[in-house]
Amino acid sequence: MNNWFIIAQIFGVITMGFEFASYQIKDKRQYFLVTGLGSLFWALMFLFVGLATSMDTQLSLVVAGTYSTIRNLVFWRIFKDDSAKSKRIGRIFLVFMMIIGVTAGIMTVINAPASVRWVHVLGMVTALTFVLGQYLPGDHYVRITVVFYAVAIMLTQSPLNILEGDLRWNITGILIEGTKIVSVLIFYVAVLYRKQRIKALKNLKAQIASEIARIDALSDKIPVANVPGVKNVEKLVAKMMRYELTTIAQDKIKDSDSAQDEIKGVLEDLEVIQNLKMVLAKG
Secondary structure, eight states, X not given: OOHHHHHHHHHHHHHHHHHHHHXXXXXXXXXXHHHHHHHHHHHHHHHHHXXXXXXXXXXXXHHHHHHHHHHHXXXXXXXXXXXXXXXXXXXXXXXXXXXXXXXXXXXXXXXXXXXXXXXXXXXXXXXXXXXXXXXXXXXXXXXXXXXXXXXXXXXXXXXXXXXXXXXXXXXXXXXXXXXXXXXXXXXXXXXXXXXXXXXXXHHHHHHHHHHHHHHHHHTTTSOGGGSTTHHHHHHHHHHHHHHHHHTOOGGXXXXXXXXXXHTHHHHHHHHHHHHHHHHHTTO
16 A cells, blocks of 8 residues: 555545445535545545556546536535526536536546456446536535445446556545445435324324314313323423424525514414413413
8 A cells, every 4th residue: 555545545544434425414515525526526436546557547537527527616606606507607617517527527527447447438428417516506416416426436446447446445535425325325315204203293282282273172171281282282291392393394495485484383382382371371
């Protein structure tokens, strides 16, 4: 293991941290900044792997990493203002970068050794798809396309692509791509968890409303303290508040209007609590 390869692994470990964090971020502009910084260290890793083994097989990856760094940081700057002008500039820049990506990709594929050319073709196709996925709105396009891109890059870090030198696996490079995939999986686990919480919260609210109505009806006949299930309703209300707070989409709170929308459920829950207190106050 020579010094160039050791330095490459250090850059790779730094890249892992940025890559994992980027796919937990929903804010598009913040995502571009974090993943752009990660791409910088990613490109440096490929550069030093090439110095340690063969630059011929790593050149397309160095180009891809540099291209990714510039693209992400420019997008980060373009979308500083959420305006029609910035979106128009963003579309123009996207087309420009796609043209550069296709041109650079074809050139690096042609210059790659014939035995590994198919690996770089796969990498180029998935990379261009990923670039488009990054730009498209929503949380899903970028995360779906990056999984395919990560698998393609994994192949370039294996003996299929590293043909020269004593080291035939760039384990750190593979771990970086695995980190992206794991981060995406964790993101969707969190999404599913939130959806389940929202569904459970809806059922919980219906149950609480029914229980409050039952207690209110029985309170006219017997003391509230003697009504079965009073303590349980109070526990359900506390559970409702805990669930409500975990379903708030904090990334969507950007101004007073969006804040009001997100805490609407909390305000409704406070009304439920007040209704319960009024019933309990009957004694």
